[in-house]
Amino acid sequence: MTSRPVRAGRIPVTRLTPALPDPRWNPKAFSGEVVPFRATVFREGHDLVGAMLVLTSPSGVKQRHRMTALAAGTDGWEAKVRLDELGTWRWRVTGFGDEVGTWVHDAEVKIDAGVDVELMYEIGARLAERAAKEAGRPAAVRKRLKAYAAALRDTEAAASARRALLEDPVLEEFRSRPLARLTTDSEEHEILVERRRAGVGSWYEFFPRSEGARQLKKDGSWRSGTFRTAQRRLDGVAAMGFDVVYLPPIHPIGFAFRKGPNNTLTPGPFDPGSPWAIGAATGGHDAVHPDLGTLADFRAFVRRAAALGIEIALDLALQASPDHPWVTEHPEWFTTLPDGTIAYAENPPKKYQDIYPINFDDDFEGLVAEVTRIVRHWMKQGVRIFRVDNPHTKPLAFWERLIGDINATDPDVVFLAEAFTRPAMMQALAMVGFQQSYSYFTWRNTKAELEEFLTSVSQETADFMRPNLFVNTPDILTEYLQFGGPAAFTVRATIAATAGATWGVYSGFELFESVARPGAEEAIDNEKYEYKPRDFAKAEADGRSLALYLGILNRIRADHPALGQLRNIRFHYSDDDSVLVYSKHLEGRFIEGHGPDDHDTILVVANVDPHSVRETTVHLDLPAIDLPEGGTFEVEDLVTGDRWEWGEHNYVRLDAFTQPVHILRVIRGAE
Numbered sequence: 001m002t003s004r005p006v007r008a009g010r011i012p013v014t015r016l017t018p019a020l021p022d023p024r025w026n027p028k029a030f031s032g033e034v035v036p037f038r039a040t041v042f043r044e045g046h047d048l049v050g051a052m053l054v055l056t057s058p059s060g061v062k063q064r065h066r067m068t069a070l071a072a073g074t075d076g077w078e079a080k081v082r083l084d085e086l087g088t089w090r091w092r093v094t095g096f097g098d099e100v101g102t103w104v105h106d107a108e109v110k111i112d113a114g115v116d117v118e119l120m121y122e123i124g125a126r127l128a129e130r131a132a133k134e135a136g137r138p139a140a141v142r143k144r145l146k147a148y149a150a151a152l153r154d155t156e157a158a159a160s161a162r163r164a165l166l167e168d169p170v171l172e173e174f175r176s177r178p179l180a181r182l183t184t185d186s187e188e189h190e191i192l193v194e195r196r197r198a199g200v201g202s203w204y205e206f207f208p209r210s211e212g213a214r215q216l217k218k219d220g221s222w223r224s225g226t227f228r229t230a231q232r233r234l235d236g237v238a239a240m241g242f243d244v245v246y247l248p249p250i251h252p253i254g255f256a257f258r259k260g261p262n263n264t265l266t267p268g269p270f271d272p273g274s275p276w277a278i279g280a281a282t283g284g285h286d287a288v289h290p291d292l293g294t295l296a297d298f299r300a301f302v303r304r305a306a307a308l309g310i311e312i313a314l315d316l317a318l319q320a321s322p323d324h325p326w327v328t329e330h331p332e333w334f335t336t337l338p339d340g341t342i343a344y345a346e347n348p349p350k351k352y353q354d355i356y357p358i359n360f361d362d363d364f365e366g367l368v369a370e371v372t373r374i375v376r377h378w379m380k381q382g383v384r385i386f387r388v389d390n391p392h393t394k395p396l397a398f399w400e401r402l403i404g405d406i407n408a409t410d411p412d413v414v415f416l417a418e419a420f421t422r423p424a425m426m427q428a429l430a431m432v433g434f435q436q437s438y439s440y441f442t443w444r445n446t447k448a449e450l451e452e453f454l455t456s457v458s459q460e461t462a463d464f465m466r467p468n469l470f471v472n473t474p475d476i477l478t479e480y481l482q483f484g485g486p487a488a489f490t491v492r493a494t495i496a497a498t499a500g501a502t503w504g505v506y507s508g509f510e511l512f513e514s515v516a517r518p519g520a521e522e523a524i525d526n527e528k529y530e531y532k533p534r535d536f537a538k539a540e541a542d543g544r545s546l547a548l549y550l551g552i553l554n555r556i557r558a559d560h561p562a563l564g565q566l567r568n569i570r571f572h573y574s575d576d577d578s579v580l581v582y583s584k585h586l587e588g589r590f591i592e593g594h595g596p597d598d599h600d601t602i603l604v605v606a607n608v609d610p611h612s613v614r615e616t617t618v619h620l621d622l623p624a625i626d627l628p629e630g631g632t633f634e635v636e637d638l639v640t641g642d643r644w645e646w647g648e649h650n651y652v653r654l655d656a657f658t659q660p661v662h663i664l665r666v667i668r669g670a671e
Helices: 099-113 117-132 139-152 159-167 169-176 227-239 295-307 325-329 364-380 396-409 423-432 447-460 479-499 536-541 547-559
Strands: 013-017 028-030 033-041 049-056 062-066 076-083 087-097 183-185 189-194 201-205 244-247 311-316 345-347 350-352 385-389 414-418 468-470 502-506 569-571 579-586 600-607 613-619 633-637 643-646 649-655 661-667
Touching: 013 087, 028 033, 033 049, 033 087, 049 076, 062 076, 062 169, 099 117, 099 159, 099 169, 117 139, 117 159, 117 169, 139 159, 139 169, 201 468, 227 295, 227 547, 244 385, 295 311, 311 364, 311 414, 364 396, 396 423, 414 423, 447 479, 447 569, 447 579, 468 479, 479 502, 479 547, 479 579, 479 600, 479 661, 536 547, 579 613, 600 613, 600 649, 649 661
Parallel strands: 028 189, 201 244, 201 502, 244 311, 311 385, 385 414, 468 502
Antiparallel strands: 013 033, 033 076, 049 062, 049 087, 087 183, 087 189, 345 350, 569 579, 579 600, 600 661, 613 649, 633 643, 633 661
C-alpha cells in the first residue's frame, strides 16, 4: 500500500498572504507600496515557533525579514515590507522551532521559581556555543556568544547578574539569524510590483471638444473646441494638483441614430453626438475627430500635459457606430438579428441606438489583433494609460489576453476598468490584469456604508484590486450630490482624496454642478451629447468654485506619504452616527529621508450629513497609530492651520455649512 505524501511539514506554515481568491493569478502591488506579508505558523506542544519571510527581488537580491506575532492565540505572523523594484518578486515563509525563544521563556519561569536553575543556565550556554560555531555569523558576534555562554555558567556571579543575562542584547542576534533545527519552508509564491501610477494618482476628466467651444450667434451652430484650445485647460488642472487627465473618446462620431441633448432620439443639425458612438467615414478607433485637430495636434497636447507633470489617459471603448468602418469590413464582429439588422447596445432601461456592441465569439483572434494594434497605435502617440469603457460586457479571457500581451512588452501601461457591475466580475477583471477599477464608492455615503466599503477595498481585495475613487462621472450624479449642496461636494472630495490612493473628479464637480435630468441619476444637459463650455475663472472669482480646495487636497496628498498607501486605513469611533473617523498611518522606516520614529499620520474626521451641524466625541485607538495609550499630542488642521491638543477622547464640532471636515496632521515631538 502506497502512503499519501505528507504536506504539513514539521513546523506547519499555512494561510499565506498576499494571495488571490483564485491561485491561477498572482497578487500585485505598486512601487512604494507597503505590503503586509502574513502566514499562520504553529507546532505541537508548548515550545515557541518563529517565522521568517524570505523575499527575492526581480533582480535577484534576497532579503530576510523576521516576522512578528499577531494577536495572541491566532498563530498569525506578519512582516511589512516596502516593495520598490518593478517586476515579479518571489517569496516564501520559513517556519522554525524557536529554540532560543523557548529557552528564554522557560528559564524566566523556572529560575524565578527556583526550579532547575543550573540546568536552565546550562541549556542556554549550549545554545550560545552552538550558535558560535555557525560560520555564517560574523566573527565579532561569535566571540560575544562564547563569552555569553561562559557568563551563563559562572556560578560565582551574583544571582541578579546571571538572571539579567536573560535580557542581554546579544539575544537580538537571534532575531535576524534564528537558531533552529526544525524548519519548514512554504511553497514559493510571487507578487507583481507595477509602477507607482498603477496605484497612486489624482485624475481629472474633461471633454476636449467643450474646452474653447463657442456657439455662433448667426445660425446657432457650434465651433468645437480643439486639442489646441484644450491645452489651455491643462494649466488649471495642473494648478489643482491633478496628475492624470482622462479624455473620453476622441475619435470620429457616427451620424446614424445620433443622439440629441439628454439622450434624445431627435438631434438637431448642430448636435455633436456621443463620443462613445465611435466611427464615421473619417475613421474609427485609430483616428482623431476632425473637429479636434490632427494626430500631430494630439501629440502636442500630450507633450504639453507632460511638461506640467500630467499623464493622459485615453478612453478605450470597444463598440462601434453604425457608420464605423468595421461594420462593412468585419460584419462578423457584430451580432446580426433574425430580421437582418445588427443588435445595438442596451443597458436596460437605457438604450444606445447609436452604438453596436462587439461580438467576440466569431473571430476572437481577429479582434485581439485589431484591439492590440489600436492600443499600440495610441501608445506611440504618448498614451500609457487607458480607461476601458464597460469591460464587464466583454469576455474575461479577452482582457487577460490583451493586457497580458501589452504588459509583457510595456509593463508601464495602465488599464482602468470602468466596471460598475457585480462583485464577481469586477474582481475577476482586476485578477486577470486591470491595474485599477471604478468601484461602488460613488454610492456609499453614510458612515456605516463608508466604513464597510473602505474596509473591504483596503483589506479584503487590496492584494489584487485597486479602487479609483471617482466622485462623479458624466453618467453618475448621485442624490447625495444633487441635494447635499457644497458641503456634500467638499465631504465626498475629502474622503476620496484621503481614504484611497487613487481618486478622480469629472469636470464641473468643482462648480458644484448638481442638477439632474428628471428621474435620472445623471446631470441634465449631459455633456455626453452636447458642448458644455464652462467659465472656471469667473466661478472662482465669484466664490462659486471648489477648485482651491481640490488643490489643497492634492497638495496634502503630495506632502503626506501615508495618503499614498491603500492598505493602511484604520477606523476609529465617534459617538455620532454621522461623523466618520479614520486614520492613514505610515511608519517612518518606510518613508525616504525619515527616521524610524518619524511617522506620518493623518486623521480625518468628516460630517457625512451635509445638512447639519454635529457635535460629538471622537475616540481614538492610539496604539493603532503608534501613540501610547493615555497620552496627549498636538494636531494641526491642514486646511485652516488651527492646532489643538488631543488624546484618546476629543470633542469636535463640524458645521456642514462652514467646515464639514477636519484633515489633521499628528505632530510628534517638539516643532
